[in-house]
Amino acid sequence: MATVIIYTTAWCPYCIRAKQLLDNKQVEYTEINVSESDTRAKMVSLTGGRTVPQILINGQPTGGCDELFALDRSGKLDKLFAK
Template sequence: MAKVVIYTTHICPYCVRAKMLLQRKGVTYEEIDVSDDADTRQMLVQRTGRRTVPQIFINDQPIGGSDELHALERAGRLDDLLAS
């Protein structure tokens, strides 16, 4: 099973939506709340070029946020990423 890390904040509905999809699929993930962590949030901006959350990584590769995660699911590509 792939290593999944999701960076979130505690008031983010998109974070909840992404986590719900992962949970429905039975995926174990590490959640890192960056609500009060400016340093980690800045690291995310440098790594992904994005300021928004969630930021989801599968096997250390950034896949984007909730919209991108759901798009992978609709395209039938998420299961393959999660299996690797």
Template sequence: MAEVVVYSSAWCPYCIRAKQLLSSKGVVFREIIVDGQPDVRAEMTRKAGRTSVPQIWIGATHVGGCDDLYALQRAGKLDVLLQS
């Protein structure tokens, strides 16, 4: 299974939804909290080109945020990406 990295914030409802979807699929992911860590948020922004959380990577693929993750699920593409 591909490594999954989620940049998130503790109180973000979109972060919670994204992590719930991944957990429901049995995915073990590495969570990087950006709260109170401007250097970490800046790193995420540089890598993703976005400032909002969550920002999700599956392997080398930048998925985007929560809505993007759910769109992959609805399209039947999330499981394929997770298996890559």
């Protein structure tokens, strides 16, 4: 099973949509709220992205909500989860 980390904030509608997609696919993930202390700086250093959500699958940055849905539409997302 893939390791999935999603950096979020509580009020972000894109974060909610991304988590709903992951939940619908029954993918377990670790959610990290970037509103706390220095977690946003860590997110930026790991992903290069400054906005939320930022999603890592098996340690590889995959982008945000739009990129996650694009991977799903292309059929590539399930392949990433299978690794």
